[in-house]
Amino acid sequence: MGTFAGHVGVGLVFFLIGLWHLFNHIKLHALHPNSYTAPLWFPSFKFRYAEPFLIMAGTVAAISMELFISPKRHQPLDRDGTIPSNHINNFEHASIYLAMFVYAVFVVILDRIQAKASRSLGHFLASIAFAQEFLLFHNLHFTDHIGPIGQYHFFLRLVILVSLTTFLMGIGLPNSFMVSFVRSLSIFFQGVWFIVMGFMLYTPEFLPKGCFLYNENGRKAIRCSGEEAFHRANSLIKLEFSWFLVGTAIFGVSFYLVLVKIYEKKG
Numbered sequence: 565m566g567t568f569a570g571h572v573g574v575g576l577v578f579f580l581i582g583l584w585h586l587f588n589h590i591k592l593h594a595l596h597p598n599s600y601t602a603p604l605w606f607p608s609f610k611f612r613y614a615e616p617f618l619i620m621a622g623t624v625a626a627i628s629m630e631l632f633i634s635p636k637r638h639q640p641l642d643r644d645g646t647i648p649s650n651h652i653n654n655f656e657h658a659s660i661y662l663a664m665f666v667y668a669v670f671v672v673i674l675d676r677i678q679a680k681a682s683r684s685l686g687h688f689l690a691s692i693a694f695a696q697e698f699l700l701f702h703n704l705h706f707t708d709h710i711g712p713i714g715q716y717h718f719f720l721r722l723v724i725l726v727s728l729t730t731f732l733m734g735i736g737l738p739n740s741f742m743v744s745f746v747r748s749l750s751i752f753f754q755g756v757w758f759i760v761m762g763f764m765l766y767t768p769e770f771l772p773k774g775c776f777l778y779n780e781n782g783r784k785a786i787r788c789s790g791e792e793a794f795h796r797a798n799s800l801i802k803l804e805f806s807w808f809l810v811g812t813a814i815f816g817v818s819f820y821l822v823l824v825k826i827y828e829k830k831g
Contacts, residue, residue, distance in 0.1 A: 582751035
């Protein structure tokens with residue numbers, strides 16, 4: 565994930581899933597406002613399990629990229645069978661993808677056997693996946709916790725925390741449209757922020773003035789030339805996050821208004 569392509573690729577997945585859920589939750593609530601119950605995932609018309617299978621395929625591809633394709637020797641272990649320090653972050657990323665893979669697998673199994681608690685258990689597994697993501701991005705992921713990379717990941721963790729919280733709330737509030745709306749929009753925003761990170765952290769032309777990109781133990785890192793450049797970079801990232809946050813809120817409410825106008829007439 566620690567590349568331009570890695571961040572943008574992951575971001576697109578979150579972006580599309582968040583948008584798909586946002587669309588379907590708004591549509592479902594507009595059509596059935598009095599009997600609305602939030603599903604955890606949405607079957608597609610041609611193939612019921614398209615969404616979980618796409619998550620499985622994407623996570624398997626991502627794990628393969630992290631552990632077998634990206635490493636120079638196409639395997640992540642040292643010659644003595646231990647995990648080298650420069651591959652710790654690969655295992656962190658792979659662990660996040662593994663939790664999401666487990667969620668997708670059990671979503672299909674629970675649906676196939678029609679378990680009574682399938683909805684609650686699905687929310688629980690999704691919560692575990694986002695808790696894993698939050699944990700591994702919480703001061704464990706990078707040596708540079710206070711520079712631009714750390715600042716971007718701090719705001720990413722805030723968005724992840726919203727997704728995690730709303731998944732947990734969804735267990736006890738199955739009829740709350742706002743819980744589903746905020747959760748879907750947070751997943752969408754997480755995708756947007758991953759894409760922004762890919763462009764802003766790994767495109768030299770977009771780096772803040774006085775900061776530069778270099779290789780550190782086989783991965784990209786950012787350093788700033790002095791205190792002024794450092795504080796300016798962090799302040800710009802705060803502004804950037806605030807603008808994207810407001811923009812995402814505007815998009816979410818506008819998207820709701822458009823879809824409600826379309827589907828309320830059909831309800």
